[in-house]
Amino acid sequence: MKIAQNTVVSVNYKLSDAQNNLIEDGAQPMVYLHGGYENTLPKIEEELDGKDVGYTSTIQIEPEDAFGDYDPNLVKVEERNRLPEPIEVGMQFEGVAEGSDEEPVIFTVTEIADDKVVLDGNHPLAGMALRFDLSVIDVRAATPEEIAHGHVHGAHGHDHGHDDMEDGEPGDHFRSQPLQ
Numbered sequence: 526m527k528i529a530q531n532t533v534v535s536v537n538y539k540l541s542d543a544q545n546n547l548i549e550d551g552a553q554p555m556v557y558l559h560g561g562y563e564n565t566l567p568k569i570e571e572e573l574d575g576k577d578v579g580y581t582s583t584i585q586i587e588p589e590d591a592f593g594d595y596d597p598n599l600v601k602v603e604e605r606n607r608l609p610e611p612i613e614v615g616m617q618f619e620g621v622a623e624g625s626d627e628e629p630v631i632f633t634v635t636e637i638a639d640d641k642v643v644l645d646g647n648h649p650l651a652g653m654a655l656r657f658d659l660s661v662i663d664v665r666a667a668t669p670e671e672i673a674h675g676h677v678h679g680a681h682g683h684d685h686g687h688d689d690m691e692d693g694e695p696g697d698h699f700r701s702q703p704l705q
């Protein structure tokens with residue numbers, strides 16, 4: 526079956542930066558619903574559209590087509606006592622960026638000093654060109670329910686609640702939109 530709108534695609538992938546430094550050696554294949562559901566990066570869908578099992582490709586995606594340019598305005602320093610304890614580098618919080626009205630942003634703790642904490646609202650892959658080695662391993666028709674929900678169900682045989690979008694489907698971290 527060829528990859529088209531409303532097919533579920535399983536892809537083995539390896540993610541590197543433009544200098545070929547490995548970022549992620551996809552131990553699990555990415556499984557996503559094809560056809561503009563923002564389950565994965567549009568450039569990946571573009572590359573795979575019309576292809577079949579066995580297709581392999583390496584593509585480089587520039588920041589503007591991936592997670593955007595790094596925005597220094599999204600870095601802020603907070604008083605440590607305004608944040609919950611214990612706090613560790615790598616923890617994430619949802620917040621609102623200064624100057625932007627409502628759009629919630631995920632902030633990652635990148636540095637902790639005695640009484641200050643640095644929060645970075647950029648996506649961890651912002652500002653980076655991303656190189657994907659892709660290898661299509663499975664293509665199937667999506668179920669009507671998957672199409673209605675706009676995402677894949679049961680990739681690993683688990684059930685998930687309708688509004689449970691945080692159950693970590695394998696393709697989720699390449700969503701162009703942050704999870705709600």
Ligand SMILES: [Zn+2]
Nearest residue numbers: 674678686687
């Ligand atoms: Zn669902």
